[in-house]
Amino acid sequence: MKTIAPALEVITNSYGSSFTYTKHAEKTNSKAHLWHYHPEIELVYINGGAGKRQIGSHVSYYTNGSLILIGSNLPHCGFTNEQTGNVNETVIHIKPEFLGNGFFGVPEMKKIQNVLSQSKGGIAFGGETKKHIGKKIEAMEDQLPFERLLTLLSILDELDSSEEYTMLNADGFAMELQTQDNDRMNVVFNFVKDNFQQSIAIDEVSNLVSMTTPSFCRYFKKISNKTFTEFVNEYRLVHASKLLAEKPISINEVCYESGFNNFSHFSKSFKQYTGKSASQYRHEHKIIIS
Numbered sequence: 001m002k003t004i005a006p007a008l009e010v011i012t013n014s015y016g017s018s019f020t021y022t023k024h025a026e027k028t029n030s031k032a033h034l035w036h037y038h039p040e041i042e043l044v045y046i047n048g049g050a051g052k053r054q055i056g057s058h059v060s061y062y063t064n065g066s067l068i069l070i071g072s073n074l075p076h077c078g079f080t081n082e083q084t085g086n087v088n089e090t091v092i093h094i095k096p097e098f099l100g101n102g103f104f105g106v107p108e109m110k111k112i113q114n115v116l117s118q119s120k121g122g123i124a125f126g127g128e129t130k131k132h133i134g135k136k137i138e139a140m141e142d143q144l145p146f147e148r149l150l151t152l153l154s155i156l157d158e159l160d161s162s163e164e165y166t167m168l169n170a171d172g173f174a175m176e177l178q179t180q181d182n183d184r185m186n187v188v189f190n191f192v193k194d195n196f197q198q199s200i201a202i203d204e205v206s207n208l209v210s211m212t213t214p215s216f217c218r219y220f221k222k223i224s225n226k227t228f229t230e231f232v233n234e235y236r237l238v239h240a241s242k243l244l245a246e247k248p249i250s251i252n253e254v255c256y257e258s259g260f261n262n263f264s265h266f267s268k269s270f271k272q273y274t275g276k277s278a279s280q281y282r283h284e285h286k287i288i289i290s
Helices: 107-121 127-142 145-161 179-195 202-208 213-224 228-246 251-257 263-274 278-284
Strands: 020-025 041-047 051-055 058-062 066-070 088-094 123-125 165-167
Touching: 020 127, 041 127, 051 066, 051 228, 058 228, 066 107, 066 127, 088 127, 107 123, 107 145, 123 127, 127 145, 179 202, 179 213, 179 228, 202 213, 202 228, 213 228, 228 251, 228 263, 228 278, 251 263, 251 278, 263 278
Parallel strands: none
Antiparallel strands: 020 088, 041 066, 041 088, 051 058, 066 123, 123 165
């Protein structure tokens, strides 16, 4: 079966700036469906809406917008599409050494250096941090280059002080490990992305990366800190969350469209994963369905 590795995205700095600032109106991010990576650290603010996000081995469904910091060379998919319902999406790309190799080594930059280092596994910020920082990010659109740079440094400094965050991938997970690790995990992620609605045999996946099944299981757990079965089930449950919020179809249909072939197992797994039954989840997110 044909598999597609994440594409290397080549990013050019905004004119007159040491980093890139791009604001997409609703539905205009053409890279939304692409599995890609780049050496630049990425800060994304999605104003409103709900959708799926996959960053490394992490997959989840966000609501009421999202604020994410993604480390260098960490593969990810886009976060918005025609169903997201967001107002806009603002993306900032910065090279790790964008202000010089020694800039972040000075004492005043210690907090910024820390948050950039933690971003290797991806960080999602919530609560008041998401709202406050989101406004500052959007305000950068009308700022002159020097003011925009100062705002960016201020934002990164504040993010390190925030306690409203979730680390998206376990310690040690980094797609920068080795080229061979990159290639293997990319094949696996793409295969799950394209086939999660069907039955997936671990033997088939291990063959794709030229490993024995026991070796693959140990390898995947070591890299992602979760079993392959757990990852596939999470992917299916996140897709179910998306369907429940966005499509007025029956819960039974949601179950089978998400790759589950047993409704009882789906119901139990969904409640364990979200803390809510599928019907409760849909009721709480019915405002998303239009």
